[in-house]
Amino acid sequence: MEIKKCYIYLNGRAIGSVDNPAKFVNEVRTSRRKGQISGEVNISYMEKLGEVRVNTDRGRIRKPYIIVENGQPKLTTEMIEKIKRNEINFAYLLRNGVVEFLDAEEEENALIAFFRKDVTPETTHLEFDLASVFGLTINTSPFPEHNALARHAMSANFIKQSQGLYSTNFDQRFDSRGYLLYYPQVPIVTTAAYDYANIKSHPSGQNFVVAISTYYGYNMADAIVINKSAVDRGLGRSVFYKSYSDEERRYPGGQRDKFRIPPPTAEGYMGEHAYSKLSEDGIIEPEVSVDEGDVLIGKVAPPRFLEENIGAGGLEEKVRDDSVVLKAGENGTIDSVIATETTGATRIVKVRVRSQRIPEKGDKFASRHGQKGVIALLANQEDMPFSENGIVPDLLLNPHSIPTRLTFGHLLEMLGGKVGAVSGKKVDGSAFTTSGKNRIDEYGNTLSQYGFDRHGDEILYDGITGRPFKAKIFTGVVYYNRLYHMVSNKIQVRSRGKVQILTHQPTEGKARQGALRFGEMERDALIGHGASLLLKERMLDQSDKTSVLVCSQCGSMGYYDYIKRTAICPLCGGNSLEEIEISYAFKVLLDEIKSLHILPSVKLNE
């Protein structure tokens, strides 16, 4: 084959050419391994394209491998011994050309062996461990090789959302929101990644006794039944921290905010009761229980418009109430208050409110296998199924949640968790350590040693009738995370309430006590059913119904003159006006059309 001139691309830009690409690439790699050029440089030779690609930019995903030369891995047994004795570390291996990082493009040039015994003279690299084909995220779930990838993606998301010990100095922090589990546990079934990534010191869940069983239809379609008595003993209990803060701002013209209980003369004064929990300095005290509408930080600000202050002479300065109020639907106890100064020498106050979150109907839980569910029933312990040993499950998972999702890892964890619970030992669930069959055999042997069914099945008795179930129920221990989606933070109701100023339609969103939007697709659904009166109720009667007077002669909008006791059309001066019901949005539209210098007129029938 003729040797073509090969172009060199540096971070995607052609910078030159080389006559002998293979030799050039080798030279670059050698000097990288010697430490002459940065270890972050990756080079690859695309033979078919006749290109050499050098990448030095950021954002590439790179992975370390042991370098193999002439069929010999450069990580020798002596080195491994030294590492065990803590004499050398990873950085040493990297510096001395034992280990190197490859990016996706350079990997195309490599022949990577999984095990030492697979190394041939052609091999260029060696994997550290089979589990390293997965990243950290996947390696934190046990038995990852038994789950579908989509479930791993979900699982990673759920772990991100889980409540746990997110920080050991949580009591010193003023996070805007913090979720803390009361009794976090280290999982019984862990993986190697739990040690390497120091996850054990920040656990985010608890080991639940799980039975795969239905319960009077209460755990259909991803709903779960939880043992109420276990919840009363502290299962899944967490605390929710929310921080509020405010600052004494300075304004041009020498005016400034002031922390204090606002005087009744202040603009927007909320009434004596709202400020009753504040101490003399206008700031709330720790361990005071607060409810919605209570003021946490009293503050007065200068009025919005300067003129208001002119001419007040001698009287008390006019101020505006700018206090921080606990939002609607929230309550709790003041956990901590700090007052300090910013670098700009203005006073700043932070208040942290704590409230307990006991698991309730609608709260979300998930295992590490992407199996999520919301509580549909908190069943009393005496009503829950129990085993002959008197063990009552904490959670009942519907059997239908397993086969369609193919989360075999969840089943393995139940078995492994049970083994750990009965033997008092940690169970290793790292990827690819042994085959699934071996694991089942091993766990089965241990279980039968302790007098349990080797498949993890239990004879359960119905808590309500006391009769044994006809089928044996698969029972085990699974590490469950409580996710931060909790009903108490989301629940909201409204019958009548605030409306928007412009359109007179109901407000939107929880923070504004809003209504739920009856959108375009919902509108289409009602049209599709021909339900015209229901549609009218949604779009008009329950929304922005207004009645206006319309002139029957010229069709413009008029008003009622209460002094003369007649309706008047301002355009033609006529007195025969009819009252019609229209949406306020339509009135706004007519007004806006008028602002375009177009005169709309309303013709009335009958």
Next chain:
Amino acid sequence: MAMEKNANKYKVNYGEPVGMLAAQSVGEPGTQMILRTFHYAGIEATIATSGLPRIVELVDVKKKPATPITYVYFNSDIEKNFEKSDAMSKKISEIKVSSLVKRVVENFSKSTVKLVLDKQALAAEELTPNQVAQKIAKLMSVETEVNEGNILIKLHTKSLKEIRVTGVRIMKKVIQGIEDAGKALIQQSKDGSFYVITAGSNISEVMKLDGVDKSRTYTNDVFAMYKLFGIEAARNTLANELRKTLEEQKISVDDRHLLLVADAMTYSGTIKGVGRHGLSGQKNSVFARAAYEETVKHLVNAALFSEVDPMKGVTENILVGKQIPIGTGAVKLAIKKEDIKKVKSGE
């Protein structure tokens, strides 16, 4: 009689929002099409636009579809016989000079243009250089000569421009088949008879050929069908093409929805699209038009012509807060309230 009775049983009720149902019934499965693009084996799938782009093309009424296809069927004596069908296919299949020529060499001093022929292409079309040369001579009325398998064209002009223009013009000439019909491919249907699909649409010329079954031959070009056969044919083509495109994606939509779409697009006698320049842009109601697109334009124009909104549609009645004239809102009292009082009081 029984059939009539049965058909009457399934009549749409008065006030049924058929338009909304049609829109939703076509639109909802349409959302699944974006994600799924799967093809059938065979030549048709490779040359025809399919899926959502095709639906968009149909409802927006593009003057020329991206991939026009003509389905040519033959009379019964031809379609059973491969040789005869193949001969017909050759008559239709459009061969341009450019597809047979590798390169053009102009000689300005001798006033000649040499066409270097592509021997493989020539062999594939079963043509000889001589045949091509004669055809060109006839079409362009020029002198031609075959030299070492290439064609030499002799011109009687010294004008450089003319020589070059001739070279370019020759390439566009059709030496066999029907212009714009495109390449024809012979196909066999399930019953064993042969037909031809062409990657082009010149159905009026194809129809002129002897042996072509005029009752079955059609094109997927809705506009071509409209010009040749009229609005009813266009309406049927539209509905058929919509159904075919949806069926290709394993989406089944009731025919009546598609027929309604096709009817709405063609009832005026010409083909109208569904978008801004078609059905939605030509609604009776000012408010309905303004609610859709180009709000200010519609309001200003309505003011210029002192338009009156008849308030007969859905959108405008929701806007002002009236009952929509659909379903339960479509019916009205036949007797006036006052009249009822009169009857009761015995007047």
